[in-house]
Amino acid sequence: MSLFQLTMTALMALLSLSLGVTFWRLLRGPSIPDRAVAFDMIMIHLVGLIAMFVVQFRQPILIDAVIVVSVLGFLGTVALARYIEDGRN
Amino acid sequence: MTPLEIITLLITLVGVFFVVVSSVGLVRLPDLYTRVHAGGKSGTLGIIGVLLGAGIFFISDLRIVFKMLILIAFFFITGPVAAHMLDRAALLTGVKPMEGTYPNDLEGRYDPETRRLS
Numbered sequence: 001m002s003l004f005q006l007t008m009t010a011l012m013a014l015l016s017l018s019l020g021v022t023f024w025r026l027l028r029g030p031s032i033p034d035r036a037v038a039f040d041m042i043m044i045h046l047v048g049l050i051a052m053f054v055v056q057f058r059q060p061i062l063i064d065a066v067i068v069v070s071v072l073g074f075l076g077t078v079a080l081a082r083y084i085e086d087g088r089n
Numbered sequence: 090m091t092p093l094e095i096i097t098l099l100i101t102l103v104g105v106f107f108v109v110v111s112s113v114g115l116v117r118l119p120d121l122y123t124r125v126h127a128g129g130k131s132g133t134l135g136i137i138g139v140l141l142g143a144g145i146f147f148i149s150d151l152r153i154v155f156k157m158l159i160l161i162a163f164f165f166i167t168g169p170v171a172a173h174m175l176d177r178a179a180l181l182t183g184v185k186p187m188e189g190t191y192p193n194d195l196e197g198r199y200d201p202e203t204r205r206l207s
Contacts, residue, residue, distance in 0.1 A: 004094040011098075011105050018105075018112040025115050025124070033121055033179040040171055041115055041128045048108055048139040055097065055146045060153050066140075070160060074167040081174035085181050085204070 008056045012049060019045040036080040043073025097146040104138020107131050120187035121179050129172025136168075137161050 022045060026038035047070050054062045090098075114127030144157030180195060181204060200207050 002090070004090050004098065007098055008101070011101060014109060015105055018109045021112045021116055031121060031179065031182075031184050033175050033182070033184060034124065036175055036178075037121070037125050037128050038115065040175070041112060041132055044108065044128075044132045044136050045112075048104065048136055051139050051143045052101065055101070055143045060147055060150065063143075063153060063156050067156070067160060070163060074163075074171055077171040078174055081171070081178040084175075085178040 005056055008052060012052050012056070015045060015048055015052070019049070032084055033081075036077060036084065039080065040073065040077045043069065043076070047073070093146065093148070097142045099142075100145060101139055101142035104135045104140075104142060107135030107138060109135075111135060121184050122176060122186055125172050125176050125179075129168055133164055133168030136164055140164070 019042065022038055022041045026035055026042065029035045029038060047066055050062060050066050050069060054060060054066070108131075111127050111131035114131065115124050118124050118127055140157050140160050144154045144161075147153040147157075181199060181201075186193065195206075198207055199205070
Protein backbone atom coordinates (compact mmCIF):
# COMPACT_ATOMS: atom_id res chain seq x y z
CA MET A 1 0.00 0.00 0.00
CA SER A 2 1.56 3.25 -1.11
CA LEU A 3 1.64 6.47 0.87
CA PHE A 4 -1.05 7.93 -1.37
CA GLN A 5 -3.45 5.10 -0.61
CA LEU A 6 -2.65 5.30 3.09
CA THR A 7 -3.37 9.03 3.24
CA MET A 8 -6.55 8.59 1.22
CA THR A 9 -7.68 5.88 3.63
CA ALA A 10 -7.04 8.22 6.56
CA LEU A 11 -9.14 10.93 4.88
CA MET A 12 -11.94 8.42 4.26
CA ALA A 13 -11.80 7.41 7.92
CA LEU A 14 -12.07 11.08 8.93
CA LEU A 15 -15.09 11.54 6.66
CA SER A 16 -16.69 8.39 8.09
CA LEU A 17 -16.20 9.76 11.60
CA SER A 18 -17.87 12.99 10.49
CA LEU A 19 -20.74 10.91 9.07
CA GLY A 20 -21.20 9.28 12.47
CA VAL A 21 -21.30 12.72 14.12
CA THR A 22 -24.00 13.78 11.67
CA PHE A 23 -26.14 10.76 12.60
CA TRP A 24 -26.34 12.16 16.10
CA ARG A 25 -28.27 15.15 14.81
CA LEU A 26 -30.50 12.82 12.78
CA LEU A 27 -31.39 10.85 15.90
CA ARG A 28 -31.71 13.75 18.31
CA GLY A 29 -32.94 16.72 16.24
CA PRO A 30 -35.78 18.47 18.06
CA SER A 31 -37.79 19.32 14.94
CA ILE A 32 -38.35 17.62 11.60
CA PRO A 33 -36.39 20.27 9.62
CA ASP A 34 -33.39 19.40 11.81
CA ARG A 35 -33.63 15.83 10.63
CA ALA A 36 -33.98 17.00 7.04
CA VAL A 37 -30.75 19.01 7.36
CA ALA A 38 -29.04 15.95 8.80
CA PHE A 39 -30.31 13.89 5.85
CA ASP A 40 -28.89 16.44 3.42
CA MET A 41 -25.52 16.33 5.14
CA ILE A 42 -25.52 12.52 5.16
CA MET A 43 -26.07 12.51 1.40
CA ILE A 44 -23.15 14.95 0.99
CA HIS A 45 -20.96 12.66 3.07
CA LEU A 46 -21.96 9.68 0.93
CA VAL A 47 -21.09 11.52 -2.28
CA GLY A 48 -17.69 12.45 -0.87
CA LEU A 49 -16.99 8.91 0.30
CA ILE A 50 -17.87 7.36 -3.06
CA ALA A 51 -15.76 9.97 -4.89
CA MET A 52 -12.75 9.20 -2.68
CA PHE A 53 -13.35 5.47 -3.18
CA VAL A 54 -13.23 6.08 -6.94
CA VAL A 55 -9.89 7.86 -6.58
CA GLN A 56 -8.33 5.29 -4.28
CA PHE A 57 -9.23 2.13 -6.18
CA ARG A 58 -9.15 3.75 -9.66
CA GLN A 59 -12.61 2.61 -10.69
CA PRO A 60 -14.01 5.54 -12.69
CA ILE A 61 -17.14 3.59 -13.60
CA LEU A 62 -18.45 4.35 -10.11
CA ILE A 63 -18.69 8.09 -10.89
CA ASP A 64 -22.16 7.35 -12.24
CA ALA A 65 -23.06 6.23 -8.72
CA VAL A 66 -21.88 9.62 -7.46
CA ILE A 67 -24.21 11.35 -9.92
CA VAL A 68 -27.18 9.18 -8.91
CA VAL A 69 -26.61 9.68 -5.17
CA SER A 70 -26.25 13.45 -5.50
CA VAL A 71 -29.47 13.77 -7.53
CA LEU A 72 -31.31 11.54 -5.06
CA GLY A 73 -30.05 13.62 -2.15
CA PHE A 74 -31.24 16.87 -3.67
CA LEU A 75 -34.63 15.48 -4.65
CA GLY A 76 -35.07 13.91 -1.23
CA THR A 77 -34.29 17.17 0.54
CA VAL A 78 -36.67 19.14 -1.68
CA ALA A 79 -39.43 16.56 -1.21
CA LEU A 80 -38.94 16.64 2.58
CA ALA A 81 -39.06 20.46 2.59
CA ARG A 82 -42.28 20.52 0.56
CA TYR A 83 -43.77 17.85 2.80
CA ILE A 84 -42.93 19.78 5.97
CA GLU A 85 -44.30 22.99 4.49
CA ASP A 86 -47.60 21.50 3.34
CA GLY A 87 -48.32 19.36 6.37
CA ARG A 88 -47.88 22.08 8.94
CA ASN A 89 -51.36 22.02 10.37
CA MET B 90 4.11 9.98 -4.80
CA THR B 91 3.75 11.71 -8.13
CA PRO B 92 2.92 15.44 -8.21
CA LEU B 93 -0.57 14.61 -9.46
CA GLU B 94 -1.24 12.53 -6.37
CA ILE B 95 0.08 15.30 -4.10
CA ILE B 96 -2.22 17.89 -5.70
CA THR B 97 -5.16 15.47 -5.44
CA LEU B 98 -4.44 14.86 -1.77
CA LEU B 99 -4.16 18.56 -0.97
CA ILE B 100 -7.44 19.52 -2.65
CA THR B 101 -9.24 16.53 -1.15
CA LEU B 102 -7.87 17.46 2.26
CA VAL B 103 -9.32 20.96 1.97
CA GLY B 104 -12.68 19.50 0.96
CA VAL B 105 -12.75 16.97 3.79
CA PHE B 106 -11.80 19.73 6.24
CA PHE B 107 -14.79 21.83 5.22
CA VAL B 108 -17.17 18.87 5.37
CA VAL B 109 -15.93 18.01 8.88
CA VAL B 110 -16.36 21.65 9.96
CA SER B 111 -19.89 21.58 8.59
CA SER B 112 -20.66 18.38 10.47
CA VAL B 113 -19.32 19.80 13.74
CA GLY B 114 -21.43 22.90 13.18
CA LEU B 115 -24.49 20.73 12.61
CA VAL B 116 -24.05 19.28 16.08
CA ARG B 117 -22.79 22.28 18.02
CA LEU B 118 -24.83 25.25 16.77
CA PRO B 119 -27.77 26.39 18.88
CA ASP B 120 -30.85 26.53 16.63
CA LEU B 121 -32.16 25.31 13.31
CA TYR B 122 -31.32 28.32 11.16
CA THR B 123 -27.66 28.37 12.13
CA ARG B 124 -27.50 24.62 11.51
CA VAL B 125 -28.91 25.03 8.00
CA HIS B 126 -26.31 27.75 7.50
CA ALA B 127 -23.53 25.33 8.46
CA GLY B 128 -24.83 22.52 6.27
CA GLY B 129 -25.71 24.68 3.30
CA LYS B 130 -22.57 26.74 2.88
CA SER B 131 -19.66 24.83 4.33
CA GLY B 132 -20.95 21.44 3.23
CA THR B 133 -21.35 22.57 -0.37
CA LEU B 134 -17.86 24.06 -0.42
CA GLY B 135 -16.38 20.87 1.05
CA ILE B 136 -18.03 18.52 -1.40
CA ILE B 137 -16.88 20.74 -4.26
CA GLY B 138 -13.31 20.31 -2.98
CA VAL B 139 -13.60 16.52 -2.82
CA LEU B 140 -15.09 16.29 -6.32
CA LEU B 141 -12.47 18.67 -7.72
CA GLY B 142 -9.74 16.45 -6.25
CA ALA B 143 -11.24 13.40 -7.94
CA GLY B 144 -11.50 15.29 -11.24
CA ILE B 145 -7.87 16.36 -11.10
CA PHE B 146 -6.75 12.81 -10.35
CA PHE B 147 -8.36 11.55 -13.58
CA ILE B 148 -7.17 14.52 -15.64
CA SER B 149 -5.93 12.24 -18.46
CA ASP B 150 -9.50 11.12 -19.19
CA LEU B 151 -11.47 14.19 -20.17
CA ARG B 152 -14.85 12.48 -19.93
CA ILE B 153 -14.41 12.03 -16.18
CA VAL B 154 -13.24 15.61 -15.74
CA PHE B 155 -16.33 16.76 -17.60
CA LYS B 156 -18.59 14.65 -15.40
CA MET B 157 -16.93 16.07 -12.30
CA LEU B 158 -17.37 19.64 -13.55
CA ILE B 159 -21.06 18.91 -14.20
CA LEU B 160 -21.36 17.56 -10.66
CA ILE B 161 -19.64 20.62 -9.20
CA ALA B 162 -22.03 22.91 -11.06
CA PHE B 163 -24.95 20.78 -9.85
CA PHE B 164 -23.87 21.07 -6.21
CA PHE B 165 -23.15 24.76 -6.59
CA ILE B 166 -26.73 25.33 -7.72
CA THR B 167 -28.66 22.82 -5.62
CA GLY B 168 -26.93 23.20 -2.26
CA PRO B 169 -28.18 26.74 -1.51
CA VAL B 170 -31.58 25.94 -3.02
CA ALA B 171 -32.07 22.98 -0.67
CA ALA B 172 -30.91 25.02 2.33
CA HIS B 173 -33.29 27.85 1.43
CA MET B 174 -36.26 25.51 1.02
CA LEU B 175 -35.56 23.92 4.40
CA ASP B 176 -35.31 27.35 6.05
CA ARG B 177 -38.56 28.46 4.47
CA ALA B 178 -40.37 25.29 5.54
CA ALA B 179 -39.07 25.68 9.09
CA LEU B 180 -40.15 29.33 9.25
CA LEU B 181 -43.62 28.51 7.95
CA THR B 182 -44.09 25.68 10.43
CA GLY B 183 -43.14 27.96 13.31
CA VAL B 184 -39.69 26.81 14.37
CA LYS B 185 -38.37 29.54 16.65
CA PRO B 186 -34.91 31.08 16.28
CA MET B 187 -32.66 31.09 19.30
CA GLU B 188 -33.17 33.48 22.22
CA GLY B 189 -31.93 36.97 21.56
CA THR B 190 -32.18 36.96 17.77
CA TYR B 191 -32.72 40.68 17.53
CA PRO B 192 -33.42 41.89 13.98
CA ASN B 193 -35.96 39.25 13.02
CA ASP B 194 -37.20 40.84 9.83
CA LEU B 195 -39.46 37.97 8.81
CA GLU B 196 -41.43 37.94 12.08
CA GLY B 197 -45.10 37.86 11.11
CA ARG B 198 -44.52 38.92 7.55
CA TYR B 199 -45.48 35.63 5.92
CA ASP B 200 -49.16 35.35 5.15
CA PRO B 201 -50.07 31.94 6.60
CA GLU B 202 -52.68 31.23 3.91
CA THR B 203 -50.93 32.18 0.70
CA ARG B 204 -47.39 31.62 2.06
CA ARG B 205 -46.11 34.75 0.41
CA LEU B 206 -44.34 37.76 1.83
CA SER B 207 -46.72 40.61 2.55
